[in-house]
Amino acid sequence: MLKVLGCITLLHDLRLVLLAGVLCLFACTTAMSMVIRARESSRRMRMFWLAAAGCVAGCGIWGTHFVAMLAFQTGLPVGYDPGLTILSVIVAAVLSAGGFHITLHPKRALLGGALVGAAISTMHYIGMAAVRAPADAVWDMNYVTASVVIGVILTAVAMHLALNSKKTSGGIAAKDIPKAFERFGQVDSSLSRRYEGAGLGLPLAKHLVELHGGRIELESEEGLGTTVTLFLPDQRLVEKREAA
Known part of the structure; x- marks a missing residue:
């Protein structure tokens, strides 16, 4: 050397x-x-x-x-x-x-x-x-x-x-960023309601969703970006179950 x-x-x-x-x-x-x-x-x-x-x-x-x-x-x-x-x-x-x-x-x-x-x-x-x-x-x-x-x-x-x-690394593809603030809907429509995004950032949205007993999941795939899924219980079904 x-x-x-x-x-x-x-x-x-x-x-x-x-x-x-x-x-x-x-x-x-x-x-x-x-x-x-x-x-x-x-x-x-x-x-x-x-x-x-x-x-x-x-x-x-x-x-x-x-x-x-x-x-x-x-x-x-x-x-x-x-x-x-x-x-x-x-x-x-x-x-x-x-x-x-x-x-x-x-x-x-x-x-x-x-x-x-x-x-x-x-x-x-x-x-x-x-x-x-x-x-x-x-x-x-x-x-x-x-x-x-x-x-x-x-x-x-x-x-x-x-x-x-x-x-x-995590992230959202540039073309998909606006989708993070659009309408969210659970796959099973019978157990969900739709909510409008109001320009909230994901950290604040996550906190608010969790207060209502729901959750936000992010699924990243290389080359495709990040998929944001919102799970939020239907309050009417929750009340019916509690009453039962």
């Missing part, structure tokens, strides 16, 4: 390293917002958003890599093979799009994230193979293996958390 930190601090322009990090963060957030949009879109638009996310992620991975390479100060003239350089960005975009497509199924977010992590590693090492310099690169396979494994695992976990954390 100290060897890696020493390489970063002593052999890199830290300003460009910071720029690479900012570029990476921007690309990640943009790509993930597109993936979430794809999961919520119709089938026709889904492929468009996945392709866009793949392009953004691929270009972000590629840009992060080459900005970081510009930050690496070897003291040697460095060039790049055009063919391998172009191949590296194409591979990153295609594999990322494939990984994003897998994540459309909520239970496969880890697998899709692992493929995106593999895209990052593949792009990096193809990009390194494109380097042309008056020197021979020597690879420590322990570091190579660790970089691939760590990258794949962290990307898989990050993808899983980013795409599944919304399941624990």
Whole structure:
């Protein structure tokens, strides 16, 4: 670890390293917002958003890599093979799009994230193979293996958390918000009466309903929002039962 930190601090322009990090963060957030949009879109638009996310992620991975390479100060003239350089960005975009497509199924977010992590590693090492310099690169396979494994695992976990954390949140879909203040009616009309909403917020409405022996239930479903159900006893039936 100290060897890696020493390489970063002593052999890199830290300003460009910071720029690479900012570029990476921007690309990640943009790509993930597109993936979430794809999961919520119709089938026709889904492929468009996945392709866009793949392009953004691929270009972000590629840009992060080459900005970081510009930050690496070897003291040697460095060039790049055009063919391998172009191949590296194409591979990153295609594999990322494939990984994003897998994540459309909520239970496969880890697998899709692992493929995106593999895209990052593949792009990096193809990009390194494109380097042309008056020197021979020597690879420590322990570091190579660790970089691939760590990258794949962290990307898989990050993808899983980013795409599944919304399941624990509650809320009402924007198009359904007005329904929270419209007429409520119990499914069994023989045991219920209808009440008009008067602009009351749900917390106040819940309190008032409970005072009358009723209850409000919220049922959330991912992608559909929240269903609000009001259960309120018919006072006439209550009085009849008490009299009996």
